[in-house]
Amino acid sequence: MSTTIFQAKNIVTMDPNNPQATHVAVQDGRILGVGDYQQTSSWGEHRLDKSFAGKTLLPGFVEGHAHLLAGGMWKFLYVGYQDRIDPDGRLWKGVLTLENVLERMREVDAEMPAETPLIAWGFDPIFLMDRRPDRNDFDSVSKTRPIVVMHSNFHLMTVNSPTLELAQYSASSNVDGIVKGDAGEPNGELQEMAAMFPIMRRLGIDFRELGRTRDAVEAFGRVCNRVGVTTATDLINDLDDEAVENLRDITGTDEYPIRLVPMLNALSQTPPETAKRAVAIKAKSTEKLHLGGVKLLTDGSIQAFTARLKWPGYYNGAPNGIWNIAPEQLKTLVDTLNQSGVAMHIHVNGDEAVEAALDAVEYAMVNHPTPDHRITLQHCQMADKAQYRRMKRLGVCANLFSNHIYYFGDQHAAITIGPDRASRMDGCRSALDNGVPLAVHSDAPVTPMGPLTCAWAACNRLTASGEVLGAEECISVEEALHAVTLGPAYTLKLDGEVGSIEVGKWADFAVLEDDPFAVEPSKLKDIEVWGTVLGGVIHKIDD
Amino acid sequence: MTDIQPSLPLTIISGYLGSGKTTLVNHLLRNANGRRLMVLVNDFGDLPIDADLIQSRDGDMINLANGCACCSMGGDLFNALVDVLDQKPWPDHLLIEASGVADPARIANIALAEPDLKLDATIALVDAETFENHADDPLIGETLTQQLAVSDLILINKSDLVEAKAMENVSFKLGTIAPNATRIETQYASLPLDLAVGLELASSEKKAEHSDDGDHSAAYAKWSISYDRPLDREAFEVALERLDGRVLRLKGIVRFKGNDTPQVIQLVGRRHSIAAFDGAENVQNGLIAIGFKGSLDRSLLDEIFSNV
Numbered sequence: 001m002s003t004t005i006f007q008a009k010n011i012v013t014m015d016p017n018n019p020q021a022t023h024v025a026v027q028d029g030r031i032l033g034v035g036d037y038q039q040t041s042s043w044g045e046h047r048l049d050k051s052f053a054g055k056t057l058l059p060g061f062v063e064g065h066a067h068l069l070a071g072g073m074w075k076f077l078y079v080g081y082q083d084r085i086d087p088d089g090r091l092w093k094g095v096l097t098l099e100n101v102l103e104r105m106r107e108v109d110a111e112m113p114a115e116t117p118l119i120a121w122g123f124d125p126i127f128l129m130d131r132r133p134d135r136n137d138f139d140s141v142s143k144t145r146p147i148v149v150m151h152s153n154f155h156l157m158t159v160n161s162p163t164l165e166l167a168q169y170s171a172s173s174n175v176d177g178i179v180k181g182d183a184g185e186p187n188g189e190l191q192e193m194a195a196m197f198p199i200m201r202r203l204g205i206d207f208r209e210l211g212r213t214r215d216a217v218e219a220f221g222r223v224c225n226r227v228g229v230t231t232a233t234d235l236i237n238d239l240d241d242e243a244v245e246n247l248r249d250i251t252g253t254d255e256y257p258i259r260l261v262p263m264l265n266a267l268s269q270t271p272p273e274t275a276k277r278a279v280a281i282k283a284k285s286t287e288k289l290h291l292g293g294v295k296l297l298t299d300g301s302i303q304a305f306t307a308r309l310k311w312p313g314y315y316n317g318a319p320n321g322i323w324n325i326a327p328e329q330l331k332t333l334v335d336t337l338n339q340s341g342v343a344m345h346i347h348v349n350g351d352e353a354v355e356a357a358l359d360a361v362e363y364a365m366v367n368h369p370t371p372d373h374r375i376t377l378q379h380c381q382m383a384d385k386a387q388y389r390r391m392k393r394l395g396v397c398a399n400l401f402s403n404h405i406y407y408f409g410d411q412h413a414a415i416t417i418g419p420d421r422a423s424r425m426d427g428c429r430s431a432l433d434n435g436v437p438l439a440v441h442s443d444a445p446v447t448p449m450g451p452l453t454c455a456w457a458a459c460n461r462l463t464a465s466g467e468v469l470g471a472e473e474c475i476s477v478e479e480a481l482h483a484v485t486l487g488p489a490y491t492l493k494l495d496g497e498v499g500s501i502e503v504g505k506w507a508d509f510a511v512l513e514d515d516p517f518a519v520e521p522s523k524l525k526d527i528e529v530w531g532t533v534l535g536g537v538i539h540k541i542d543d
Numbered sequence: 544m545t546d547i548q549p550s551l552p553l554t555i556i557s558g559y560l561g562s563g564k565t566t567l568v569n570h571l572l573r574n575a576n577g578r579r580l581m582v583l584v585n586d587f588g589d590l591p592i593d594a595d596l597i598q599s600r601d602g603d604m605i606n607l608a609n610g611c612a613c614c615s616m617g618g619d620l621f622n623a624l625v626d627v628l629d630q631k632p633w634p635d636h637l638l639i640e641a642s643g644v645a646d647p648a649r650i651a652n653i654a655l656a657e658p659d660l661k662l663d664a665t666i667a668l669v670d671a672e673t674f675e676n677h678a679d680d681p682l683i684g685e686t687l688t689q690q691l692a693v694s695d696l697i698l699i700n701k702s703d704l705v706e707a708k709a710m711e712n713v714s715f716k717l718g719t720i721a722p723n724a725t726r727i728e729t730q731y732a733s734l735p736l737d738l739a740v741g742l743e744l745a746s747s748e749k750k751a752e753h754s755d756d757g758d759h760s761a762a763y764a765k766w767s768i769s770y771d772r773p774l775d776r777e778a779f780e781v782a783l784e785r786l787d788g789r790v791l792r793l794k795g796i797v798r799f800k801g802n803d804t805p806q807v808i809q810l811v812g813r814r815h816s817i818a819a820f821d822g823a824e825n826v827q828n829g830l831i832a833i834g835f836k837g838s839l840d841r842s843l844l845d846e847i848f849s850n851v
C-alpha cells in the first residue's frame with residue numbers, strides 16, 4: 001500500500017472540478033489524490049517522485065481506432081512520403097523523390113541474405129513529383145530478389161520482374177488490376193487484392209498474421225507509448241482462443257505499456273455466434289485487456305471509392321461503393337448483438353452507410369430498448385447535420401477520422417466528394433453542437449498514431465497543401481483534447497476508469513514536454529512526448 | 544517448360560439473401576456423384592447439412608462422407624483460399640458461396656490472377672418472387688444488377704411460386720440486365736451438378752455416356768462427339784459462335800492442326816475459353832454438351848461440329 005506522489009510542472013486533469021494541479025498521489029496503480037503537495041500528502045506516508053517536475057501531465061491518451069498492424073508493419077521497410085517514427089524510436093524521414101526510395105531500398109538490399117524478399121510499405125507515388133515508378137525501377141535495386149512495394153493505401157503494390165515471374169504474370173495475363181506498360185507487358189503495378197493475391201500468397205505476406213505475433217503486439221505497445229497513448233483499441237481481430245491467451249499473456253506484464261481493447265470481427269460468424277463469442281471472451285478481460293466489444297464493417301473507404309454515398313455520389317462520377325454486409329442483414333446483426341448487450345463499433349465512411357447503420361440501430365432499439373448502449377460509428381466521415389441530430393436521439397457516439405482532413409482532404413475536395421461535402425467531413429463541431437459524444441482517431445497504420453496530431457487536425461483542419469478545409473467545423477484545443485482522452489474512453493465504456501486524472505481512476509498519464517494550453521493550436525502536434533505512466537508505472541520512451 | 548500442375552477449377556455462386564444459394568450448395572453436396580467438391584461459405588449459419596452426411600467437423604471445416612468438404616471463410620476469403628490451395632490433395636472442384644452483397648467479378652478476378660486456380664463459371668441466383676423489389680431497392684439494387692451482369696448462368700429460383708406473367712417480367716428484366724447470361728428456371732435451386740461445376744471428360748478407357756441419366760432427365764439432355772483427327776481452329780471457333788446459346792455448357796479436349804498440345808474447350812452460357820490442356824491423364828478427344836431438352840438439337844450439333 002505504498003503511495004507515490006508525482007510532482008509535475010502542471011497537471012491538466014480534464015476534470016472540470018479540479019482542472020489544474022501540480023501533484024498526483026498514486027496508490028496500487030490508482031489515483032489517490034490530485035491537487036498541490038499539501039492536499040496530496042495529507043493521505044500520509046509517501047514517496048515524492050520529482051521525475052516530472054519540469055513536465056506537463058495529461059490523462060493518458062486513448063486511441064479509439066487503431067490496429068495492431070501498426071506494430072507489425074515495421075517488419076517491412078518504410079518508404080512513405082511522410083516522416084514516421086518506428087516502434088524503436090528511429091525516425092524514418094519521408095522519401096521525397098523516387099531516387100530516395102530506391103536508395104533506401106538499395107541500402108537494405110545490400111544487407112539482406114539472397115533470396116529473401118524485400119518488402120516495403122507506405123509508398124505514395126502521388127506525392128512523388130516525378131513519374132510513376134514501374135518494375136524497371138525496382139529491377140535496378142535487384143534483378144534476382146523478389147521486391148514488393150506496398151502503397152500507403154494497401155490497395156496497390158508495385159513489384160519487380162522476379163516477383164511478376166513468381167505469379168506467372170505475362171503479356172498474355174488478362175486480369176483486372178495487372179497494369180500493362182506500352183509494350184503490353186505487365187509494368188509491375190498491381191491493383192486490388194485479386195491481382196496482389198498470388199504474390200502475397202507466394203511470399204507469405206499475411207496482414208492478419210502480422211497483427212497477431214508477439215513481436216507485433218509488443219511493437220504496438222511501443223508505438224502507443226511514443227505518442228502518449230495508454231489505452232488503445234485493435235479494431236478488428238479474430239480473437240480465437242489462442243489469440244485471447246496470447247494477448248492476456250503479453251499485456252499481463254508490468255512492462256507492457258498500454259491497456260488494450262481488441263474488437264471481435266462481427267462478420268466472421270453468424271450473429272448469434274458473434275454474440276455468444278463476445279460475451280464469452282468478455283469474461284476473460286483483465287485490467288489491461290478489455291474484451292467483449294465487436295466491430296462491424298459496413299462500407300469501404302472514400303479514397304478507394306468503395307464507401308457508400310448518398311445522392312449525388314462521387315464527385316468524379318465513380319460508381320457507388322460496396323457493402324460488406326447487406327443493410328437488411330445489418331439490422332438483424334445489430335438487433336441480435338444488442339439483445340445480448342454486446343458493445344458495437346460500426347465502421348461507416350460514406351453518408352449512405354451512416355444512414356444504414358442508424359436505421360439498424362433504430363430498429364434494434366425499438367425492438368429492445370437498451371439504455372447506455374454507446375454504439376459508436378467509426379470514421380463516420382461524411383455524416384451531415386441531420387444524421388448528427390439522429391445520432392444524438394439514438395444515443396450513438398462518433399469516433400471521427402480527423403487525420404483524414406490533413407492526409408486526404410485535398411483529394412476529397414478535388415476528386416472524391418467535391419469541395420462542399422469535403423468541408424463537412426469529420427465534422428467535430430457538428431457532433432459536439434448536436435450533443436453527440438465525440439472522439440477522434442488515427443486508424444494507425446493508415447495514418448501514423450498520434451493523438452496530439454489527431455487533436456491538432458480537429459482544431460486546425462489544415463490539409464497537406466495548407467488549405468483550411470471547412471473552418472466552421474474546427475473545435476477548441478480543450479474540446480480536441482477531450483476527444484483524445486475522455487471522449488474515446490466514453491465510447492469504450494472505460495470513462496469511469498481512464499480518460500481523466502480523477503481520484504479512483506487508473507494512474508495513466510501522458511508525460512509531455514509542454515502544456516498543450518500554453519502553445520499555439522497550430523503547434524499542438526509538435527509537442528514532444530516524454531513517455532507515459534500506466535497504473536503508476538513509469539514508461540519512459542526508449543531512446 | 545516447368546512441370547505445370549493442373550489448376551483448381553472455381554465456380555462462384557452469387558445471389559442476394561434468400562435467393563437459394565445455400566439450398567444450391569446443399570443440393571450439390573448431396574448429389575456430388577463421386578466428385579470431391581470443396582465449398583467455401585461465409586459461415587455455417589444457414590447451411591442445413593444433414594447429420595448423416597457429416598463425417599467429421601474440425602473448427603472451420605466440415606468433411607462429408609462422400610468426399611466433399613465445406614469450409615467457413617470466417618469473413619476472409621483470401622485467407623481461406625490460401626488454406627485451400629496450401630492443402631494437398633486438392634478437391635476436384637472449388638465453389639465459393641459469395642455473400643449476398645459481394646461482387647462476383649472481384650472473386651472471379653482472383654481465379655484469373657492466381658495460376659493455381661481457373662475460373663469455371665459464375666452462377667447467380669434470383670428469387671423469382673422478390674427479385675423485382677430488390678432490383679429497385681436504392682440501397683442494394685445496383686449491387687444486385689452488377690452481380691447478375693457478370694454472371695454466366697442465372698438461376699431463376701422459386702419459379703413455381705410466381706404466375707406465368709410475373710415470370711415473364713422477371714425474365715425480361717434479367718435479359719436487359721444480363722444479356723450475356725443464360726437463364727435457367729429452378730425450384731429448390733436443384734441445378735444438375737453437370738451444370739453447376741461442368742461436365743466430366745471421359746477418359747480413353749471409359750466411354751462417354753450418351754444417356755440422359757440422373758435426376759434431371761426431364762429437363763436436360765446431353766450430346767457428345769469424339770474426334771480422331773486434329774481440327775481447324777478457325778472453323779472450330781466459328782462453330783462455337785454458331786451455338787448461340789443452344790447449349791448450357793460444353794466441354795472438351797481437341798487438337799488443332801499445327802499444334803501438338805491438346806486444348807481444353809470450356810463453354811458456359813455464352814462465354815467460352817480455349818487453353819492448353821494441363822491435365823495429366825489420357826483423355827479422349829471430343830466434346831460433350833448439356834442443354835435444355837427442348838433446345839438441344841443433337842442433329843444440328845452433329846452438323847455444326849462434324850465439319851470442323
Ligand SMILES: [Zn+2]
Pocket residue numbers: 065066067235443
Ligand atoms: Zn480501421
